[in-house]
Amino acid sequence: MSRVALVTGGSRGIGAAISIALKAAGYKVAANYAGNDETARAFTEATGIPTYKWDVSDYAACTAGIARVVDELGPVEVLVNNAGITRDAMFHKMTPENWSAVIDTNLTGLFNMTHPVWTGMRDRNFGRVINISSINGQKGQMGQVNYSASKAGDLGFTKALAQEGAAKGITVNAICPGYIGTEMVRAIPEKVLTERIIPQIPVGRLGEPEEIARCVVFLASDDAGFITGSTISANGGQFFV
Numbered sequence: 001m002s003r004v005a006l007v008t009g010g011s012r013g014i015g016a017a018i019s020i021a022l023k024a025a026g027y028k029v030a031a032n033y034a035g036n037d038e039t040a041r042a043f044t045e046a047t048g049i050p051t052y053k054w055d056v057s058d059y060a061a062c063t064a065g066i067a068r069v070v071d072e073l074g075p076v077e078v079l080v081n082n083a084g085i086t087r088d089a090m091f092h093k094m095t096p097e098n099w100s101a102v103i104d105t106n107l108t109g110l111f112n113m114t115h116p117v118w119t120g121m122r123d124r125n126f127g128r129v130i131n132i133s134s135i136n137g138q139k140g141q142m143g144q145v146n147y148s149a150s151k152a153g154d155l156g157f158t159k160a161l162a163q164e165g166a167a168k169g170i171t172v173n174a175i176c177p178g179y180i181g182t183e184m185v186r187a188i189p190e191k192v193l194t195e196r197i198i199p200q201i202p203v204g205r206l207g208e209p210e211e212i213a214r215c216v217v218f219l220a221s222d223d224a225g226f227i228t229g230s231t232i233s234a235n236g237g238q239f240f241v
């Protein structure tokens, strides 16, 4: 029986690549998304992967959404917490709304999504939780105090929960992508990308979503059973921890 994998924000960007790679590796995949129905519909049409709409910052919505996935596909054995947003501003201009939106989605979203599947993973003595953090959670980034704090929080969440899951066959790991060529990064002005960001990446290019997806497939596999609480930095050599 193939395992069920649930990918938040799995309908576009890095999440879409993760959903596609997990399906290719034999998983039954469910892709969650927030509101972009058009993209989600096109994604399902193109890939055959069902999409489910709910907001990861809303605990009740997560519980209800996960219940639908379980009903239609089976218990969630692999959870990829990928959904994330930016609301960039220099700190002196950052509004409480900028702060809360990012923390609620990028950090509280991990609690909201993982908590409802955790007991089932413990009961079945197997689980994989893979959190997509960011290079900017490791090193900090000006203009992203909210985002950097949320992504650093994801790493603390990963390390603490890994210790709780270890004896129950559940691994909890994080991936810190560097700059990956998705809409989130393409939204950065071309001049800033080519003159300021790419020169800081030793391999000389943006990463591809598929390069992150391959890390996820590995961490989800039985082969990765001894790896927990760890962080894979996939950033083209831009930052070493």
Ligand SMILES: NC(=O)c1ccc[n+]([C@@H]2O[C@H](COP(=O)([O-])OP(=O)(O)OC[C@H]3O[C@@H](n4cnc5c(N)ncnc54)[C@H](OP(=O)(O)O)[C@@H]3O)[C@@H](O)[C@H]2O)c1
Pocket (backbone or CB within 6 Å): 008, 009, 010, 011, 012, 013, 014, 015, 032, 033, 034, 035, 036, 037, 039, 054, 055, 056, 057, 082, 083, 084, 085, 105, 132, 133, 134, 135, 176, 177, 178, 179, 180, 181, 182, 183, 184, 185
């Ligand atoms: N791109 C990069 O260079 C980069 C680097 C480091 C880390 N990351 C991290 O990698 C992850 C994916 O980034 P990306 O660039 O692929 O992002 P993206 O292209 O902007 O896609 C974001 C995905 O998350 C979903 N989403 C956003 N808020 C949500 C919410 N509240 N509830 C449910 N789904 C939500 C979106 O759904 P809709 O389509 O409905 O909006 C979309 O599917 C994020 O956590 C990001 O922080 C990205």
